[in-house]
Amino acid sequence: MRKTSARLLALLSLLQARRDWPGALLAERLDVSPRTVRRDIDRLRELGYPIAALKGPDGGYRLGAGTQLPPLLFDDDQVVALAVALRTAAVTGAGIEEDAVRALATVRQVMPARLRHRIDALQITAVTRPRTDLAPQADTEVLLTLSTAIRAREILRFDYRSPDHAPDPSTSPPRRAEPHHLVTWGSRWYLVAWDLDREDWRTFRVDRLTPRTPTGPRFTPRELPGGDVTAYVATRFRGAHHPDGTPAWPCRGEVVLHLPATEITGYVHDGLVEEVSSDRCRLTLGSWSWPSLAALIGRFDVDFEIVGPAELTEAFGRLGKRYAEAAARSTSSNAPRTSGTTPLDTP
Template identity: 55%
Template sequence: MTTADRLLNLLSLLQTGREWSGSTLADRLHISARTVRRDVDRLREMGYCIRATMGPEGGYRLAAGQALPPILFDDDQAVAVAIALRAATSLGAGIEDAAVRALNTIRQVMPSPLRHRLDAIEFTTIGRAGDGPSVTAPLDVLRALTQRISDRQTLYFDYVPRAGSDAAQAPASRRAEPHHLTQSRSRWYLVAWDLDRQDWRIFSADRIRPSSKPGLRFAHRTAPGGDFAAFVSARFKGSDGPEWPCVGTVLIQLPAEKVLPFVGDGQVTAVDAESCLLKMGSWSWHALAAVFGQFNAPMNVVEPQELRESFNALAQRYTQAAHAERNSKPE
């Protein structure tokens, strides 16, 4: 390793917050204890506050300093910082401007290669960050996707079967022009132009296994409808536009403030202190009627007729279920 690589690795170990003995650091870095001591002194000269304790239980620990020293990030750390700070804009905690300023501050003190890596990381968040069960996309995959998007290079990859599907099914070989990354409900998605199908596709990033095969340069394509995030959101809703394919309104006998926390992207309009109008959407009329049914309160359908018919169909189905033989269990 070069001196710079060695210092970066040493700093990465010290940043874990634990205390390291000199012999352990020497073993982890494959250097001598004397070199460890010299490298610790170099980091101190750069402004890092590294405290040392003597004795059998002693070692080195990185402490908080009084000034910001030069920041050393490896590739994974740079990607993690960029993702975390960019995602902070969707938390709704009033830290959006501070997160942007923090990212710019860190960017200014990064070496040029890492600065370019950080600049390549662009994505949009649909809904609230961290909302829903997390499906982890490997960091090296996100790093590869952001770089191909930034460089506008064709992506060759294997697309592994969805979890829970036939284990014997082989990964599908795909080639696409990657355009945009989107994070929704703690899942990552790649919007890309599929070269074999000649159409836009949305790929789950956790199922992508990028190839190292160099890709050809491609020209940027305009997002469907002019907005990649809106395109992904519409597909999740089973629609070609920004609205759900099925939208209805009911008058519900509950105060607006008790309904509002549970409606997602629905609209609540107070009628009086004890009732409100609730407008919501879903991918089917039966599904929408079931969503309205989550509120344990009297309600009247305002519009449309399709929603009224779905309420009637579900009522009949629930009535049949309630009067079914209690002991009629499957073998």
């Protein structure tokens, strides 16, 4: 049987893991009798932990969250998990690096030596895409304000500046939206929300957003396109637009490739692949110019039909003519000679 101190720590850890615990289940998880559980609950109460008894056939317990809650206790695995999460947050951006570093230092200071050695051995290097290395970061207070509005399901009022200038609050009416999710992408924070004025889903960069107080009335959450935030974000960030809604590429086109979707999905990192049939797929892709887009599609080296737009068709025509002329010149210059001698003819 565990020592009393270790058992109390395990009991406290279980009480923190879920809202309500039946007494019999606690006894089973700790491998002790229900009487021992009751005795350990009394000891935790004496230490200042607000644990309420639940009525019912089997009885139960709930750990409260009072203002006088003593410092929480963690087992070794929880401490390591907390330190790993803080170290990861300290190097991966998202605007909380400094706070994460200070929190990690605080946690490390109270760790036993055996755990400090494990954490110090963990070294993480964050490698970000060049275009996001200098990405502006969101303010922690703004993130907390948005999180509170999302949790309370309250309409958010905020000022939103464009990339070029900040709005003038005295002349610009605030944006109004139903906030649904906070997400990170490319070292930036984004707010996924239903824009009440535009009556559509929008994704706002948090570093360009300034909340106004107070928040508005409560709302009933709508269903995101795709069913959940993962499906919505995966589609939104796949290349049709930047997360804030601006077009990602000036030139976008569609073709039907004579290949199964499964064979090209792994090679398309900034486009959309849709299955048409067992041996056909529709590819939507973007690039900085129409000839560049045509060349990107040509790299698959399979037959295809152009869906549109007309600019893409014209680009394929120009490239086809240019390639044909280049091939003709190459064939002419490499043709075998019909007279004279070559070095191979010389003995």
